[in-house]
Amino acid sequence: MTEREYNECVSTYADNVYRFILKNLRHEEDARDVVQTAYEKMWIHREEVDAARSKSYLFTVAYHQMIDHIRKVKRVQLKEEFKEDVRVLDKPGGNNLKKVLEDALARLSETQRSLVLLKDYEGYSYDEIGKITGLSESQVKVYLHRARVQLKEYLVKIENVI
Secondary structure, X not given: OOHHHHHHHXXXXXXXXXXXXXHHHOOHHHHHHXXXXXXXXXXXXXXXXXXXXXXXXXXXHHHHHHHHHHHHHHHHHHHHHHHOOOOOOOOXXXXXXXXXXXXXXXXXXXXXXXXXXXXXXXXXXXXXXXXXXXXXXXXXXXXXXXXXXXXXXXXXXXXXXX
8 A cells, every 4th residue: 555545545434434433432532542543553554455455454453443442441440330330321302313322322232333333334244344343244144133133122112212
């Protein structure tokens, strides 16, 4: 990958990668850090990256950076939660569909949420998602199906919508 191809990749995919990571992490600064690290790693390994596969490579690196970040944050949170277990679930108010969807996505596991976002928000194929996440195509289909069932069960409950 040349410097020009790298810059083109940055300008073309920066928003998509950031949106994907932000939807998972739900924290702007952390999402920026993860995306920046992904681009940094892509720059370091640009000689090995095929420009035609730069999007897949970038999402794969960003996904793995995000997982590492989540694991690190969980270790810190577990220590804090050990002292004080506080978890408050807000009921979505009125017709705030975006809040309801965010709450539904937040209930999924990291893997399920990532799969739903990659498939339904970013439009990746099962094969591409498998390459990004390191799962087989059949695992992607099974996990995605389970995630969608869980989303459906949450979204059809009247108390979650009203």
